Amino acid sequence: MELSYDPRHNIAYLRLRATAAEVETLRVSDEMNIDIAPDGTIYGIELLNANTQLSGDQGRLVLVDKESGKRQEMRLPAA
Structure with missing residues (x-):
């Protein structure tokens, strides 16, 4: 699993699987x-x-x- 963040576009992506040939994107909101x-x-x-x-x-x-119980924190840019 990987969480990436693009500060330029303010987009985060949580990737749950290693690879996928093609994906279908569902717009939830x-x-x-x-x-x-x-x-x-x-x-x-x-x-x-x-x-x-x-x-x-x-x-x-x-x-x-x-x-x-291990915690890890990361600061995010201000909203």
């Missing part, structure tokens, strides 16, 4: 698209206006491993 792989699984999730959507914790993206 004005700020979210979901890419579906040919086998019907979710390949990735695109967040438009990402800094607003991901900055719910005082401007930080917080990743938490629920099993180990």
Whole structure:
């Protein structure tokens, strides 16, 4: 899994699978698209206006491993 962020366009992409030859993009809302792989699984999730959507914790993206309890934080650009 990989989370990438493009500050120039303010887009985040959460890729859940390593590869997909082609994907079908479903527009969920004005700020979210979901890419579906040919086998019907979710390949990735695109967040438009990402800094607003991901900055719910005082401007930080917080990743938490629920099993180990390990937390990792990353600052996001201001909305």
